Amino acid sequence: MKIIKVTDQQAGGKAGFEIFKEALANGATTFGLATGSTPVTTYAEIVASDLDFSKSTSINLDEYVGLAADHDQSYHYFMNKHLFSKKPFAQTFLPDGLAPDLDTFVKQYHEIIEKHPIDLQILGIGQNGHIGFNEPGTSFEANTHVVDLTDSTIEANSRFFASRDEVPAQAISMGIAEILKSKQIIVEAFGKNKAAAVKKMIEGPITEDVPASVLQKHDNVIVIVDEDAASLLA
Numbered sequence: 516m517k518i519i520k521v522t523d524q525q526a527g528g529k530a531g532f533e534i535f536k537e538a539l540a541n542g543a544t545t546f547g548l549a550t551g552s553t554p555v556t557t558y559a560e561i562v563a564s565d566l567d568f569s570k571s572t573s574i575n576l577d578e579y580v581g582l583a584a585d586h587d588q589s590y591h592y593f594m595n596k597h598l599f600s601k602k603p604f605a606q607t608f609l610p611d612g613l614a615p616d617l618d619t620f621v622k623q624y625h626e627i628i629e630k631h632p633i634d635l636q637i638l639g640i641g642q643n644g645h646i647g648f649n650e651p652g653t654s655f656e657a658n659t660h661v662v663d664l665t666d667s668t669i670e671a672n673s674r675f676f677a678s679r680d681e682v683p684a685q686a687i688s689m690g691i692a693e694i695l696k697s698k699q700i701i702v703e704a705f706g707k708n709k710a711a712a713v714k715k716m717i718e719g720p721i722t723e724d725v726p727a728s729v730l731q732k733h734d735n736v737i738v739i740v741d742e743d744a745a746s747l748l749a
């Protein structure tokens with residue numbers, strides 16, 4: 516893992532942007548995208564740039580089950596707001612939170628990922644070490660699947676909802692096996708509340724209890740951390 520330490524999330528956004536820019540220049544066509552508060556500065560840098568994604572494909576990591584694309588807490592809404600409305604891609608794929616048959620849907624999403632190998636995947640990390648919505652205990656062999664969110668994730672994400680009760684209990688997430696097939700991976704983490712998860716991801720044992728620790732097995736991972744998120748590293 517290559518580690519880039521930055522002063523704050525703004526600088527982290529610039530560092531993430533530079534990796535997107537280089538990947539695009541080197542011919543990357545398919546980008547795996549994440550939501551959450553972490554990647555917003557990278558997306559803002561992309562929006563402010565003259566980079567052209569109009570021939571690119573994007574595939575998002577996850578979506579809440581039960582939220583329509585126009586719900587203001589859905590990840591569809593997030594992506595349109597922060598990126599797609601201002602920087603159009605040729606085609607974008609996101610899990611359908613309202614898919615009538617989730618079992619069929621997750622298989623179809625897996626086929627989409629197989630058909631469009633991801634050149635560059637951006638990830639955030641949950642305080643419990645989750646990547647995408649792959650919670651602790653998720654098999655490293657898993658492909659796209661339906662996840663029961665843990666209390667800690669529901670609690671962490673409740674800050675975006677009017678109340679904790681409104682946070683969906685389930686999500687659809689790309690699986691760890693699919694994430695690991697990405698040619699290059701960026702993990703961004705900012706703030707003290709990510710420090711323990713960052714330490715376990717980089718220095719801890721590789722264990723399904725800390726999903727992000729599996730990234731130690733990938734040969735092209737760049738971790739972008741601010742001083743707070745890096746504060747527990749050796």
Ligand SMILES: O=P(O)(O)OC[C@H]1O[C@](O)(CO)[C@@H](O)[C@@H]1O
Pocket residue numbers: 549550551552553554577638639640641642646647648
């Ligand atoms: O960036 P945040 O809001 O801290 O969330 C951490 C991670 O948890 C998720 O919200 C769950 O998918 C990811 O999108 C994100 O990378």
